[in-house]
Amino acid sequence: MPMQANLQAADTIDHVHEGVIYSPFHRRTSAKNINQQWSVWNGYASTKYYADAHLEYFSTRNTCGVFDVSPMRKYRIKGPDAEAMLNRMVTRDVTSQAVDTVAYNIWCTDAGKLIDDGTLFRVSEDDFWLCAADPNFDWLQLSAVGFPNLEITDISEDLASLALQGPTSCALLKAMGFSGIENATPFSIMRFPFGAGEITISRTGYTGDLGYELWVDPADAELLWDQLFSVGQVYGIQPLGEDSLEMARIEAGFLAPDVDFHGSLHTVDRGHDHSPLELALGWIINFKKGHFSGRAALAKEKAAGKHRRLIKLDIEGNKPAENSILYCDKGCKKTIGYVTSAMWSPVVKANIAYGLVEGQYADGPIWAEIYHQKELRWVRKLAQCTRVTKPFWAPERARQTPPPDC
Template sequence: MLYLDNLLLNENNEWRNWSGFMVAGTYEPTHEREYYAIRNAAALIDVSPLYKYDLLGQDAERLVNKIVTRNVKKCDLGQIMYSPWCDENGHMIDDGTIWRLAENHFRITAADPNLRWFEDCGFGLDCLVADVSNELAALALQGPNSRPILREVTTGIELENIGYYRLASTTIAGIPLTITRTGFTGDLGFELWFSPEYAERMWDVLMEVGYRYGLLPAGMVALDIARIEAGLLLIEVDYISSTKALIDSRKSTPFDAGLAWTVALDKGSFVGRKALRAEAARGNRWALVGLEIDWPVLESLFAVQDLPPLVAGRASREAVPVYNENGRQIGQATSRTFSPILKKYIALATVESEFAQEGFPLSIEVTVEFTRQQCPARVISIPFYDPVHKRK
């Protein structure tokens, strides 16, 4: 959506494919300043490749409630909910946000294409499902200074009145847009949704004002570190969509993925409810946990080879085994990073549920000079980083 501006700004010339669009991996030669902009100032991230669907009609609420595991009858006008949605076996297809734009008008954002699934779920209902992905550009303005920046450029709204996971309509430089109090960084932040024809103008206005607040463009590398610190799942990394999993054992339910709080079994019928109700009764085999790796031991493992711990820098999406105290593999760590703000090496992991208690001692596989080693780790609660100002 912002290819020309990003092409000129991308000093590193590192690109990633996101749903057929090119997005910057990093804008600068390294990601460090972009990461610290998210945490200490403000960052502007192009998230336009997200899929967006509008559901309109007399049965819109009924259809959305059939698709997702949350109870959207509790979603007020102008409110946003996060939810996964599942197949008939209770396995997760995707996850995203659900907005209530009007009584009979919802919008769903998603990582993967879902038009056919939504239409199939809506068969026989009075609801139009429209793919509006290419009709909306999206910029994520994230970080502690995101609100002061927006305060200077928006008209007709009080930003302090936009609650966490709420939305409002406004204009910036005469451009109509929707602002949502959402993001993928676990920090104070907003996402701006508007017509793509205004994308470059919107970017320029925000950067011009934001420069005084330390605003920097940020790419996917910095975003990946921030979302792990926030304990946020990434599809095809921390769980595999049931539509893409090659074998059943690769599929996950919301209970496996630490999303039990999103499953409203008492709301009535929805896709996957029967299977999820049965799982809730018998207990889930897997659980999502946070891991904090023992840094002194990690240092010693690398010191044997006269090396520093080679784990700082970019996040890793390569799954590695997790073991119990007896050396038996009981899961895998799917996202790992050294957290610059916490000064800890952390991971998101899926483990057998009996080992998911906070403080439980485990170990994680690390490779030192081509040799696989086990390093102690302990289970900790997620999110790893949860600043108070995120919800204020």
């Protein structure tokens, strides 16, 4: 079907929602949200925390936790041109991605500025799912120009999804009857009969620990939740809110849109967008494949080597460097960057952060200017930073196949 046949004018779209949208799991998440703490994610009610964010966070490190990722935007790109279109859009080589695997990916403007990141599922030779935190339907349609033999569909409301994360997650799935799930390798996909149809399980997640994402028809959403929490009682299962997931993803070294980077289509001021090279995502750019959006600009930027750099920092003391300015000297005479994400890590027992700094200062001394309260009075502290090259949290079980039944 020609791509043009799938385009819809804004005034002909009949599925626009008014007010807050509720995910297929909302009756279950609302019942467990004893504090009724909610935020809005892509129009959906999303739990900030259920009871205590730290207790929920510890389930991702000691037992297992469940986060409702249904508000994530999910798109299906299908047809003979799907591979070629996506290969021109994203920075990785889609032609080398095997069926039933998932690949972390990014896509850029022609100027080499990051639009968004997400996960690309290859469910068959000419059938893909693209999942991202923010809407990307318009960009997908623009990227499809010149590729008439494909269809792009927003399937966000057609799939209910949960992230099951933590060291007992595989043991729980086996106990639920998903035989062979222990053989799933990282970033692989498996399917099982479930409810009235099928469940897709990918060994993926946003916590840096052992984990899976579960994808079902919305009609089977509550059945999935109930079985998880019924069987999962002996595996220490807990519901996860956004606050606990944020803690886990910082430790894991994962980026968050609108926190660590601005999508280039959302920025107003020139220079406030980001390139993947600045965000330490050069490993995900394949310059050996053919043309892709932003290739020429990124190659030029890489050759110049003068771009800003997002680096991991271990900061002295125990006061998180949230919103801190970074300097190259203790006298604070030269501002070299700022902190994008920061926290005191309970499991690493360290004061950790990401800092975006000018390239020429990335390997030199760095100081963070931290403001914190002490008995309601604001205190200023200068803390020395040490650069870290690996994720703060990366346990072996996250890579093992089969993983241990911790």
